[in-house]
Amino acid sequence: MDSDGSIIKALRTKGYRATAQRIAISRYALTSRAHPSARQVYDEVRSTHPTVSLATVYKTLQVLREMGLLQELNFPEGEARFDSYMRPHLHLICRRCGKIIDVEDQAAQDLLNVASRARFTVTGLRVDMYGVCQKCARRNGS
Amino acid sequence: MDSDGSIIKALRTKGYRATAQRIAISRYALTSRAHPSARQVYDEVRSTHPTVSLATVYKTLQVLREMGLLQELNFPEGEARFDSYMRPHLHLICRRCGKIIDVEDQAAQDLLNVASRARFTVTGLRVDMYGVCQKCARRNGS
DNA sequence: ATGCTTGCAAATCCTTTGCATAGTC
DNA sequence: GACTATGCAAAGGATTTGCAAGCAT
Numbered sequence: 001m002d003s004d005g006s007i008i009k010a011l012r013t014k015g016y017r018a019t020a021q022r023i024a025i026s027r028y029a030l031t032s033r034a035h036p037s038a039r040q041v042y043d044e045v046r047s048t049h050p051t052v053s054l055a056t057v058y059k060t061l062q063v064l065r066e067m068g069l070l071q072e073l074n075f076p077e078g079e080a081r082f083d084s085y086m087r088p089h090l091h092l093i094c095r096r097c098g099k100i101i102d103v104e105d106q107a108a109q110d111l112l113n114v115a116s117r118a119r120f121t122v123t124g125l126r127v128d129m130y131g132v133c134q135k136c137a138r139r140n141g142s
Numbered sequence: 143m144d145s146d147g148s149i150i151k152a153l154r155t156k157g158y159r160a161t162a163q164r165i166a167i168s169r170y171a172l173t174s175r176a177h178p179s180a181r182q183v184y185d186e187v188r189s190t191h192p193t194v195s196l197a198t199v200y201k202t203l204q205v206l207r208e209m210g211l212l213q214e215l216n217f218p219e220g221e222a223r224f225d226s227y228m229r230p231h232l233h234l235i236c237r238r239c240g241k242i243i244d245v246e247d248q249a250a251q252d253l254l255n256v257a258s259r260a261r262f263t264v265t266g267l268r269v270d271m272y273g274v275c276q277k278c279a280r281r282n283g284s
Numbered sequence: 285a286t287g288c289t290t291g292c293a294a295a296t297c298c299t300t301t302g303c304a305t306a307g308t309c
Numbered sequence: 310g311a312c313t314a315t316g317c318a319a320a321g322g323a324t325t326t327g328c329a330a331g332c333a334t
Contacts, residue, residue, distance in 0.1 A: 090257075105256045107255075110252060114247045123237065123273045123274070126269070126270040130265055130266035132265070
């Protein structure tokens with residue numbers, strides 16, 4: 001899902017038109033591992049498509065969400081961030097530097113099993129662990 | 143942390159004044175298991191304190207958050223919900239009925255161990271599993 | 285008495301929407 | 310050509326803030 005061809009195909013299959021803006025926005029949003037906000041996607045895409053609007057970015061991100069290609073992460077403060085890594089995984093979110101680290105681990109699968117035992121059909125998973133990353137702990141002590 | 147006495151003590155210990163509004167808001171927010179929104183807390187508290195304002199509810203919920211007594215849960219749509227169940231646990235969030243079910247399970251602890259192995263110091267945990275609860279699955283088929 | 289807290293209204297932030305124009309299929 | 314998507318500006322919803330008056334300590 002990272003080449004333009006597959007993006008175009010995915011859009012058309014779902015009945016969406018493959019415009020230049022959507023392709024550029026999707027390319028960045030679906031390949032970035034930085035969990036970008038809508039504005040960060042906007043800033044990035046504007047370097048190649050200077051006329052794109054923030055509204056189009058928001059609309060396209062919603063389209064990608066409906067297509068099941070990314071997840072919107074909301075936080076108590078600031079903008080939502082978008083995560084295109086859709087396999088079950090964990091987030092380590094550093095309160096000092098703000099970085100979101102993805103961790104793939106069996107523990108994520110184990111969560112799905114807990115749900116399944118409770119007769120709950122899972123369609124989406126989000127795991128956030130807040131704290132201090134190793135780098136920040138070293139830098140600032142404690 | 144559910145009697146008025148302990149709420150008052152907790153507030154004063156942290157340097158906050160124990161006003162009637164704060165006590166009423168805290169009592170409801172810290173004992174409800176319904177993961178209420180700020181407005182729901184407001185509506186509830188107004189039944190006994192008709193003059194309370196929504197702004198005070200928001201301010202008090204932030205105070206409780208700073209005190210580490212509750213967690214703010216943000217979602218892509220609608221208001222934030224507040225969760226005073228602070229031990230590690232999982233949320234099963236039904237996309238049909240909207241209910242948030244708390245599940246205490248070893249799997250939550252296992253997540254903390256994963257973080258610790260990555261030399262990440264965890265101070266907060268949030269696990270959301272979206273899907274369809276048993277009740278809704280029965281009712282609507284699928 | 286001091287200064288934190290309240291309630292009101294206005295302001296703010298992020299996101300969505302309406303609509304005329306442009307572009308895709 | 311029909312119909313969707315874009316870009317702009319304006320609207321929207323949730324939450325926060327400024328401030329005078331009211332309380333807790």
